[in-house]
Amino acid sequence: MTEAYEALAKRAAARWDELHARPWVRVGTGLMGEAVGALEVLSALREAIERAGVEATISEVGTTGLCYAEPIVDVHVPDGPRVRYGNVRPEQVETIVQRHVVGGEPVTDLALASVDSNVPGVPRFEQLPMMQGQIRVALRNAGEIDPTDIDQYVARGGFSGLDKALSSLTTEQTLDEIKNSGLRGRGGAAFPTGVKWGFLAGNPAPQKYILCNCEEGDPGAFNDKTILESDPFTLIEGCIIAGYATGASNGIVFIRHGHDSPIDRTRAAIQACYDNGVLGESVLGKEFSFDMEVSLVGESYVAGEETALMEAVEGKRSMPRFRPPFPAAYGVWGKPSNINNIKTLSYAPEIVRRGAEWFAGIGTEKSTGTAIACLSGDIRYPGLVEAPFGLTVRDVIEGMGGGEPTGKALKFLQTGGPLGGVLPAEQFDMVLDFDEMVAAGAMFGSGGLIVCNEERSVVDLTRTLVAFDQMESCGKCFPCRLGMSHILEILERIAAGKGRSSDMELMERVGVNMRGGSLCGHGQLGYNPVASAVRFFGGEFETQLEEGAGALASFVGPKSTRRGAQMSGDTPTASVKPDFVMHIEAVGTSPPS
């Protein structure tokens, strides 16, 4: 153990005891909480605790993944039970504070679950249907810790993986751990992470970058943002480990501009790491330096593609580059780079801490570890689950997700994001596994699972996905730019009941050309949603093509915005000299030297 880590761990343990020596109330105020009123609950809580005059700690935490139960308030009292309250409304806060925080007795009729304690009539957290069967690795701290408090992270074993690597493993041994764990990329392509790191490690350049991809433009997926909101330290630790294993000097976390909370929390966590000797010159007192920063990316789905992301970082339009050269040779600012998804890197700390074999023992032979799935749509318990690979889709949808909430039959699942496909209910016994799902024509992608019941129209959903893909085409190559528009046009007329008998064949022809003639995955996979829908639900398209077929509900969405908006001649100008100029100077515009 490094001396620096020993000191850190000692202080963290003392702080942990302090936190537990008086009432501790945690509120999930991430985006998920915010959307259902957690901020009102938080302010009601602050007032109630102030009125009651008790000394209590209030922490804003991320999410436990049980979105259906948000807002969640988690109350711990010394020598008493710890209970999570679900679907809390501001007017219930007074009761919770008076009876549990002050009185020490849980309010059982409002309780969702007890944590590390037994309360008669209240299920234990891990016994909730949604938690059963989950193995939490990347999400181990989600909802447990204040995402900006480094002591809380360390008290739960944080940075011990990094400490182990720095004090007892060589860079090669660290890389071997990742290779042997079988970890594969969680950003979509499932490429073996250790192999990818090996490419960068093999490049002798002095300045190399680890890029952490939180573009997360996939509609239906929210796991990357949630990790950053709930436990950014695990990403930071994973990124530093990647830096150590590959000899990189810098880490950059790319987050889509839009929501503040993942950005603010990640920035605060990075600052805390600098303040505590975990980042900067000589990490944990060792002869290894590593710097990290957050960089914002404009709204663009294709910006999540690795080379497009590099363009965006350099301040340009997010249009993919030709490869080769590959990022490990020529990446951001022309420097060798390695790019990984947030989830991928978030596994590294536990892999190093507990060993490659432990990780490889979870999941299936070729898909090791866990899958982080985002459940939404027609499902009883929407939210985030971390399930070991090897469970079936049914285990996740009907077990953890609780199945269809209104008693209707489930029809299909949309997976793999807007370039993914559908999986009909008859195939729910399929095992969660990257390769099996690809073979079935429905990739796991980044983990968004949109559940649809018997009332949902496949044609209608496909039209929405294609509208998204069309709008997001970056426009660099014509098979994708024009192909997506063409397919959308055809789908719209089919949906309107005005399709032509040749339309299915025409779409396929366009799709085949896109696959063969596009530069990046967006165009290459752009026909996927249609191909998959037709494969399993071709009949629905046929019915819609029959004479006299009615129109589906009309659909309104933006059409391609990438052609460039027009700046009209009479644009009003700012009346005062704005102070954004200061920002521009502060932000800096030249590449880091």
Added chain:
Amino acid sequence: MLSSLLAAQDELGYLPYEAVDEVSLCTGSSVNEVWAVASFYPNFRFTPPARHSVEICWGPTCHVLGAQPILQGLVSHLGLEGEGDTEDGSISLKYNTCLGVCPHAPAMSFDHELAGRMSLDEAVSRVERIRAADSAGEQQA
């Protein structure tokens, strides 16, 4: 360049000519190059926004759970034809491809605060509350 533009957009709510000029000077790029970037990302707008912002998600989960009736109802309630600003300058309506809170679909945001489990009635009443507060503020001013 992108980060400067985002900072200007955050500060002003839109990119006036001056911002594009300023960024071009500071980065040593031509106005055309700056413009190419700014017009590419939907983050940017080039006219001052209305006083309040309302976003509505048309992503797949929200779509499945009924975003279209809300979206279409709201557009007509506001007297718009799609995304855009209301005539009285009170509301800018913007579509979003996914607000990132799919478990709480259908999702919207009002003045950048997220709101889930929406219905058309709820959306209209929130919009009307914003407008009422807005015109009260106008009269005071």
